Amino acid sequence: MSHKPVFILGIESSCDDTSAAVSRDSVILSNVTAGQEIHRLYGGVVPELASRAHQQNIVPVVDAALHKAGIGIAELDGIAFTRGPGLMGSLLVGISFAKAVALARNIPLMEVNHMQAHILAHFIEEEGRENPSFPMLCLTVSGGHTQLVVLRSMFDLEVIGETTDDAAGEAFDKAAKILGLPYPGGPLIDKHAQTGNPGAFPFPHPKVAGLDFSFSGFKTSILYFIQNQEKKDPGFVHDHLADLCASIQANIVSILLDKLEAASIQTGIRTIAIAGGVSANSGLRKSLAQRAAVLGWKVFIPKFEYCTDNAAMIAVTGYHKFLKGEFAPQSISPAARYQIAPRS
Ligand code: KG4
Ligand code: ZN
Numbered sequence: 001m002s003h004k005p006v007f008i009l010g011i012e013s014s015c016d017d018t019s020a021a022v023s024r025d026s027v028i029l030s031n032v033t034a035g036q037e038i039h040r041l042y043g044g045v046v047p048e049l050a051s052r053a054h055q056q057n058i059v060p061v062v063d064a065a066l067h068k069a070g071i072g073i074a075e076l077d078g079i080a081f082t083r084g085p086g087l088m089g090s091l092l093v094g095i096s097f098a099k100a101v102a103l104a105r106n107i108p109l110m111e112v113n114h115m116q117a118h119i120l121a122h123f124i125e126e127e128g129r130e131n132p133s134f135p136m137l138c139l140t141v142s143g144g145h146t147q148l149v150v151l152r153s154m155f156d157l158e159v160i161g162e163t164t165d166d167a168a169g170e171a172f173d174k175a176a177k178i179l180g181l182p183y184p185g186g187p188l189i190d191k192h193a194q195t196g197n198p199g200a201f202p203f204p205h206p207k208v209a210g211l212d213f214s215f216s217g218f219k220t221s222i223l224y225f226i227q228n229q230e231k232k233d234p235g236f237v238h239d240h241l242a243d244l245c246a247s248i249q250a251n252i253v254s255i256l257l258d259k260l261e262a263a264s265i266q267t268g269i270r271t272i273a274i275a276g277g278v279s280a281n282s283g284l285r286k287s288l289a290q291r292a293a294v295l296g297w298k299v300f301i302p303k304f305e306y307c308t309d310n311a312a313m314i315a316v317t318g319y320h321k322f323l324k325g326e327f328a329p330q331s332i333s334p335a336a337r338y339q340i341a342p343r344s
Contacts, residue, residue, distance in 0.1 A: 008318045011058075015143070022065050058097050084334055084337065085337055099332075120313060138273040164214050172184075172252060175222050175248045186277065194242075249283045256284065257287055264297065279302055
């Protein structure tokens with residue numbers, strides 16, 4: 001039996017990327033993102049500037065996504081948007097736009113949790129890629145979050161571990177800042193680490209009970225180590241940049257994977273996924289694949305374009321809400337601190 005395909009427009013505007021995507025059922029037809037270079041000047045995202053840039057970008061980005069997908073706005077069956085977590089002023093731009101389209105076209109509106117969408121990006125249909133089965137265990141690692149999430153179905157989630165201070169992406173970005181690298185430093189640490197020795201500078205592993213994480217002590221230890229070395233040799237960072245990046249990356253990756261392994265043992269789940277911006281990290285991807293081979297895990301690593309913020313993941317999550325008939329009212333407001341699920 002053939003069915004009429006469902007076209008969804010997804011909108012993502014939680015932080016500093018304005019993104020729009022069009023899906024046909026679980027297939028992504030287009031995924032267009034405009035980044036915001038302006039924040040580099042300030043060493044971090046400036047909320048006011050982000051909101052203004054979203055306002056400038058949203059119409060051209062949506063236009064490009066529809067054009068690339070080869071469909072008109074009249075063919076859309078629904079519109080999905082990021083409700084949170086994120087920056088209030090940024091979220092407001094996406095949500096207002098989505099509401100206006102839904103009202104004008106008289107189509108349903110689906111609200112999406114950004115972190116859940118990072119995980120559900122694994123359910124984007126692509127040739128040669130299989131969907132994960134349930135139960136699955138996902139390590140979500142982004143600029144604002146680090147969590148271990150058990151999924152019993154697409155919409156039955158449980159958080160079994162999380163960071164008590166900084167997120168993994170923040171640890172990368174703050175370490176990069178100490179090394180004098182521009183924001184966001186995560187991808188630059190990854191780049192320099194390629195030619196460095198991960199065992200050159202052994203940084204301490206935090207001792208955190210259970211399945212929780214902590215990265216703030218690690219950041220402080222890097223700061224003191226660099227300050228001490230630079231006192232003796234002002235060219236230290238410059239001369240050892242690759243080794244420093246490789247050692248920092250190896251440390252963050254092993255902190256993450258040790259907890260993931262503990263979570264797998266505790267839950268007995270061996271269908272393992274990673275999601276979020278830091279899942280683009282080549283060291284994490286490589287080490288995860290190595291551990292999976294040893295431990296007999298079935299692993300799911302997102303395609304690069306679906307690791308960092310994108311609207312494809314919003315569209316596909318919205319599609320599954322559309323199928324369930326879970327629609328948001330016009331009165332819905334953003335949720336800057338939107339929890340993905342209750343903490344067990
Ligand atoms: O998911 P995301 O794009 O935005 C949030 O929802 O926060 O994640 C952004 C984070 C930043 O901290 C960035 O430095 C980090 O992901 N990131 C990386 C890499 N690519 C992005 N960290 C390490 N290695 C990478 N290749
Ligand atoms: Zn994100």
